[in-house]
Amino acid sequence: MAMVFCVECGKKISDRALACPECGAPNRANVMIAGEKKWWVAFILCWMVGVVGGHRYYLRQTTSAVIMTILTCTIFGIFITSIWALVDLIILLCHAGDDAWVNQVAGIRPVVEKVSRTSGAKKKTVSKPVARKKAK
Numbered sequence: 001m002a003m004v005f006c007v008e009c010g011k012k013i014s015d016r017a018l019a020c021p022e023c024g025a026p027n028r029a030n031v032m033i034a035g036e037k038k039w040w041v042a043f044i045l046c047w048m049v050g051v052v053g054g055h056r057y058y059l060r061q062t063t064s065a066v067i068m069t070i071l072t073c074t075i076f077g078i079f080i081t082s083i084w085a086l087v088d089l090i091i092l093l094c095h096a097g098d099d100a101w102v103n104q105v106a107g108i109r110p111v112v113e114k115v116s117r118t119s120g121a122k123k124k125t126v127s128k129p130v131a132r133k134k135a136k
C-alpha cells in the first residue's frame with residue numbers, strides 16, 4: 001500500500017482511499033481506477049438485464065436507463081425495450097473488447113490518456129526550431 005498526497009490539503013493519504021479522511025476531497029487517481037468501466041461487464045449486463053437498462057445504469061446513462069426500467073414495468077413497453085436492448089447489444093458488439101470506448105460513453109477519461117496528452121503538449125513547446133537552423 002503506497003501513500004499519496006491529497007490534491008486539496010496536501011496530507012498523506014492511502015492510494016486506496018476513495019477520499020481524503022482529512023478534508024473529504026476525492027482521491028482523483030483512485031476515483032478514476034474505481035470508476036473505470038469494462039466492456040465485458042456492460043455486455044453481460046446488456047445480455048442479462050438489458051430490458052431494464054442494466055447496462056445503461058452501468059454506463060452512467062441514468063436517464064435512458066430509468067426510461068427503459070419504466071417501459072419494462074408497463075409490460076407493453078417490453079416490446080420497445082427488448083428491441084432497444086438488442087440494438088444496444090449490437091452496438092456493444094461493434095465495439096467488442098473496447099474498454100476505452102465504454103469509458104468514453106460513461107464519460108470517464110482514463111488517467112493515462114490525460115497524462116500523455118499534457119506531456120506531449122509540453123514537448124512541443126520545448127522544441128526549438130531556431131536552434132536546428134543554426135546547426136545546419
Ligand SMILES: [Zn+2]
Nearest residue numbers: 006009020023
Ligand atoms: Zn485532503
